[in-house]
């Protein structure tokens with residue numbers, strides 16, 4: 113399939129893709145695939161007002177009916193999975209299997225949200241006063257601004273949007289300037305769903321802002337954006353948090369990770385090997401949950417690490433649209449330069465580097481393909497505390513489990529973690545309060561590739577937000593405590609007397 117065919121299969125016409133100033137290049141070969149028109153800040157502000165007007169309508173549509181909108185969205189995504197998955201691959205360079213997987217996550221969260229639309233449960237609470245009842249109810253919150261990163265161009269939007277929409281919140285989306293095309297394609301799908309749904313889905317229910325960070329800042333600055341869910345780097349999250357705190361707005365922050373695996377002496381090393389390669393090399397090391405640090409018990413180090421180095425040598429690097437490729441390109445030349453710089457620093461800190469360096473230079477001179485790297489480190493040095501968004505896996509040894517857990521927790525980020533062990537004492541300790549400090553802690557699977565049913569997110573510099581499954585929906589609603597007096601008296605709480 114040509115790039116043109118991929119773009120048109122995803123519903124993008126020549127006029128959608130031309131006439132503007134934002135150049136979009138595919139990381140597959142570096143060629144230009146669009147020149148998009150961008151929004152300016154005053155247009156963004158007008159669009160936010162439109163979202164707010166939509167909120168005033170949508171909040172009163174019954175939640176199960178709002179769920180019907182998301183059901184239709186999920187159906188349309190099912191129909192367009194192949195086309196949208198190929199566009200994800202073309203735009204951000206992850207292999208087609210992962211592009212399709214990303215669309216499947218969108219479908220899964222739509223299914224989840226449809227069920228949720230008939231729940232959104234509150235509580236009844238025992239009142240201390242006779243003839244009184246208490247309850248807690250959940251109401252729509254307001255406009256939900258969604259800011260997303262390049263590496264997952266569509267799934268995080270849907271984790272937020274599917275929940276926000278059933279919760280009664282319109283969604284206004286600022287995708288990464290590096291991957292705006294999938295956002296345009298999804299917005300077209302949303303508009304077709306809105307037409308099918310009928311009049312009670314207001315105009316402006318979902319919108320997309322195309323452009324750079326100034327549009328993200330327009331969202332954080334506007335008082336009518338009740339909630340910002342922002343996915344991206346830690347510096348971006350700090351800026352968003354600071355802006356939102358000025359107006360005491362609500363945030364869900366999903367920021368960088370620096371994820372580790374502990375391989376214990378009792379581990380099934382065959383399974384660990386496969387899990388390591390998938391988690392460290394998938395999406396060319398550009399997942400927030402990518403495995404970046406491997407903490408291996410000294411008794412199994414020599415049985416595992418040389419095999420890992422050999423497995424890395426055989427990895428098929430190439431065009432992510434082609435069957436059989438497991439490692440696609442990095443997003444751009446800066447990402448490759450950051451990888452080279454990190455490897456240089458690691459060497460300076462005593463590391464032994466296996467792999468690394470640019471790949472496919474002869475055939476793909478304008479793209480940023482890299483050989484994934486394994487770096488054996490004498491200790492967890494400074495460079496290992498940073499997230500370099502590239503396929504670098506640092507390896508260190510440990511002797512005692514407490515030491516391994518301390519190493520795992522010693523970095524600023526707290527997204528995902530895992531242990532490979534068949535010793536239940538070790539695995540339960542790892543999951544206990546004294547174990548991993550991350551938002552995600554797994555046993556005998558890698559740190560990446562989460563299902564939508566769990567609440568997704570992490571602690572410390574990862575931002576503390578949770579989205580997707582479990583009770584993450586509560587962040588998209590405002591909680592209200594109600595006390596109803598159905599008696600003929602007016603007793604005060606805490607027995608206070610106030611007679612007039």
Ligand code: NAD
Nearest residue numbers: 261262287288325328329344345348351366367368369400
């Ligand atoms: P980035 O921070 O450069 O950009 C993310 C988005 O934020 C973009 O849309 C950008 O325009 C916008 N933005 C930047 N500064 C802003 C500001 N001051 N105000 C408002 N918006 C602003 O991130 P990236 O390079 O696209 O993505 C990679 C990073 O994202 C990595 O750190 C990765 O770990 C993280 N990430 C985290 C998760 C998660 O769920 N925890 C998921 C995917 C990616």
